[in-house]
Amino acid sequence: MPAPQDPAARRTYELDRAHVFHSWSAQAAVDPMVITAARGSHVWDGDGKKYLDFSSQMVNTNIGHQHPRVTAAIKAQAEVLCTIAPSYANDRRSEAARLIASHAPDGLNKVFFTNGGAEAVENAVRMARLHTGRVKVLAQYRSYHGGTTTAINLTGDPRRWPNDYGSAATVHFFGPFLYRSAFHATTEAEESARALEHLEQLITFEGPATIAAIVLETIPGTAGIMPPPPGYLAGVRELCDRFGIVFVADEVMSGFGRAGRWFALDHWGVTPDLIAFAKGVNSGYVPLGGVLISDAVAATFDERVYPGGLTYSGHPLACAAAVATIEAMEAEGIVEHAADMGERVIGPRLREMAGRHPVIGDVRGVGVFWALDLVTDRQTREPLAPYGGTSPAMVELLAAARRAGLLLFSNFHRVHVVPPCTVTEEELAEGLDILDEVLALADAHTTAGAATAQV
Numbered sequence: 316m317p318a319p320q321d322p323a324a325r326r327t328y329e330l331d332r333a334h335v336f337h338s339w340s341a342q343a344a345v346d347p348m349v350i351t352a353a354r355g356s357h358v359w360d361g362d363g364k365k366y367l368d369f370s371s372q373m374v375n376t377n378i379g380h381q382h383p384r385v386t387a388a389i390k391a392q393a394e395v396l397c398t399i400a401p402s403y404a405n406d407r408r409s410e411a412a413r414l415i416a417s418h419a420p421d422g423l424n425k426v427f428f429t430n431g432g433a434e435a436v437e438n439a440v441r442m443a444r445l446h447t448g449r450v451k452v453l454a455q456y457r458s459y460h461g462g463t464t465t466a467i468n469l470t471g472d473p474r475r476w477p478n479d480y481g482s483a484a485t486v487h488f489f490g491p492f493l494y495r496s497a498f499h500a501t502t503e504a505e506e507s508a509r510a511l512e513h514l515e516q517l518i519t520f521e522g523p524a525t526i527a528a529i530v531l532e533t534i535p536g537t538a539g540i541m542p543p544p545p546g547y548l549a550g551v552r553e554l555c556d557r558f559g560i561v562f563v564a565d566e567v568m569s570g571f572g573r574a575g576r577w578f579a580l581d582h583w584g585v586t587p588d589l590i591a592f593a594k595g596v597n598s599g600y601v602p603l604g605g606v607l608i609s610d611a612v613a614a615t616f617d618e619r620v621y622p623g624g625l626t627y628s629g630h631p632l633a634c635a636a637a638v639a640t641i642e643a644m645e646a647e648g649i650v651e652h653a654a655d656m657g658e659r660v661i662g663p664r665l666r667e668m669a670g671r672h673p674v675i676g677d678v679r680g681v682g683v684f685w686a687l688d689l690v691t692d693r694q695t696r697e698p699l700a701p702y703g704g705t706s707p708a709m710v711e712l713l714a715a716a717r718r719a720g721l722l723l724f725s726n727f728h729r730v731h732v733v734p735p736c737t738v739t740e741e742e743l744a745e746g747l748d749i750l751d752e753v754l755a756l757a758d759a760h761t762t763a764g765a766a767t768a769q770v
Contacts, residue, residue, distance in 0.1 A: 324349045324361025338462070339474065353380035356735050356742050358722070366717070367746045369734045370724035374536060374684075375594035377572050378640055378649060379735040385600055388639035392632055401428070401628040408629035411637040415596065415607065418577040418641070420586040425608040427621075428629035432567030432593035433461025435604040436530065438623055439589045440465050442608065443528035443561035445622075446615045451525045453517065455490040457538040460530065460565055469530055472538055473703035488517050490531065492541045494677040494688060495696065503544035511550040523558035528589075533579040536568035537726050540679060540686035548585040555588070561612065562587040567604065571595030572644060572736040575654030575682025582681065588612055595736075597640045603633035644736075653736035657682040660740055661732060664747050672754045673763035674699060685732040692762045698728035699757060708760035715753040721746050 318328050327349050337345045349361035356379055358366050371377065378385065392407060399405050412426040427442075429435045440452055454460065456471035467478045468485045489497040491510040498509035518526060529551060534542050555562040564587040569579035573595055576582055580590075589612060593604030627633075644650055657680065665685060669675040676690035689699035689709070700706035709725060716723050724731040734746065758764040 319349050319361030321361050321363070324351060327361065355379045355381070356738050364720070366720050366722050367734075367742060367749075368722050369732055369746050369750075370722050371683075371733050371735050372599065373594070374568050374573065374724060374731070374733045375599040377595035377653075377736045378598045378643055379737040382598070382640070382643060382737075384643045385598065385636050385639040388635045389600060389632055392635035396631050398627075399631055400626070401624060405629065405631050405634070407631050407634040407638055411629070411634040411641075414638060414641045415592070415605070419590060419607050420578070420580065422586060423590060423607040423609050425610075425613045427606045427608060427623075428634070429593070429604040429606070429625060430602045430627055430630075430633075431461075431604040432565075432591060433463040433466040433604075434625065435567065435591035435593055435606050436460045436466040436469065436563075436565060437463050439563045439591050439606045440469070440528060440530065441623055442589060442606065442612055442615075442621070443563060445619075446612050447527045447559065447561060449525055449527035450484045451486060451521060452484060452527055453486050453488055453514075453521070453529045455531055455535070456487050457490065457492065457541070458532050458535050458565075459537040460532075461567075486517065486521055488514055490535070490541070491544050491547050492539070493544065494541075494679070504546070507544040507547045507550065510547060511554070514551065515554055518554060518558055518560075523560070526558065526560050528561040528563050529555060530563040530565060532565040532567075532569065534569040534574055534681070534684065536684075539688070539726070539729060540684055540731060542574075542679065542681055543583070545583075548580070548583045552585050552587070561589060563589045563591065565591045567591055567593045568595075569684065571640075572650040572653045573682055573684045573733070575650065575657050575684075577650055579681075595640075597633060597636035600636040600640075601630065601633040602627075603630070603637055647737075649736050653682045656738060656740070656743060657685070660743050661685055661747075664743075665732065668747075668751055668754065672751075672758050673761045674754060674757040680732070683732075683734055683736050683738065687730045687732070689728050689730065689757060691760060699760065700728040702727060706760075708757050712753050712757045715756055716749060719749045719753065721749040721753075723750070 319325050350358050352359040356368055358368050415426050416424050454469040458471040460466040460469040467475055471487050491506045493506040500506035500509055566578050570592045588609045590607040597603050665678045669678050674689050675687050676693055676696055677688035691697045700709045724733050
């Protein structure tokens with residue numbers, strides 16, 4: 316996109332290109348949009364153009380941008396105590412831990428704070444290894460767990476490949492995903508049963524006594540927003556119990572209202588041993604993540620030193636933001652609102668679009684956590700972009716949406732509809748109308764669209 320015309324925004328852009336090294340990017344190809352302001356479900360670029368944010372940035376601004384209750388809490392905390400080492404007790408840290416645990420499944424009462432999701436997964440795995448005395452960790456293909464060494468090796472998408480180290484003691488398996496089933500299943504029940512059989516066989520052949528943990532995103536996020544079929548998570552819990560394996564649920568993206576529940580796990584009533592969280596816990600206003608720890612795992616470290624820590628663990632500004640975020644979510648019914656918008660507005664509208672757009676192969680999601688699986692042919696389910704890459708059709712679709720004032724989250728051949736949990740019905744109508752229009756461009760790249768053009 317062209318550099319901004321506003322002098323201040325243009326200077327921001329030029330300094331960025333001169334000095335900022337961007338993540339997950341070939342640096343010469345980076346062309347960032349300058350953002351100068353944000354509020355609610357909207358952001359403004361350097362030239363003052365307004366965009367509806369259907370990406371929630373990195374799927375983390377769950378209560379929207381600049382929520383007054385949270386910005387006020389950060390300001391108030393900054394006036395009192397900007398920082399204090401983790402070894403001291405602090406009122407905002409203590410209250411944040413209490414509030415987080417109050418919404419977790421029973422039996423997870425302790426919180427280890429980190430700066431983000433990758434560190435949360437990293438420490439959850441460390442806890443599991445020390446608790447069990449084992450080293451190996453199992454994780455799904457089609458997953459993302461973060462960019463640190465252990466987390467990226469657990470990741471089941473192409474971002475792992477350049478960072479893959481066999482010494483990380485990680486083993487990947489196929490999780491359930493009926494639309495692109497690895498098990499030739501035709502129903503959700505078959506998919507669940509066969510995926511669990513596959514996992515049990517993997518445990519058997521890898522050696523149960525070598526496996527410390529199974530790490531899964533409750534609902535895989537970046538990899539495609541695939542809610543697990545009924546019975547699957549309960550089956551994983553049973554396998555972990557049978558073989559003495561720690562069950563780690565990665566709720567970094569799916570937690571704190573995103574899936575229309577406080578934790579996505581609440582949809583299935585399953586209790587893991589450890590929960591990694593971040594993102595929505597304070598909508599990313601100040602970096603924060605953590606691990607919710609079961610009583611049994613926590614007891615391992617009652618008399619034994621836990622060999623891990625971070626300078627900014629439980630940072631007062633971050634914890635003040637978390638307290639205000641959770642209190643706002645409770646007071647304003649934000650989690651319930653997200654569930655209602657998904658059930659009553661987003662899901663029905665996306666399924667209606669699928670009836671008209673041949674490029675939509677599958678619609679799936681819950682709460683404000685949805686994905687469109689885009690294909691060139693519904694019969695073959697050929698993706699609109701290759702695994703690990705993009706395509707002219709995807710580039711065209713995303714550019715058209717941005718020109719129309721809509722920011723989308725995409726990955727490979729998918730578009731994710733992930734607005735803030737606070738998004739209004741009117742904003743959803745506006746954004747979904749734009750999405751509806753730009754999908755027509757992608758339809759032209761399908762076999763059905765090509766056939767229509769020839770008539």
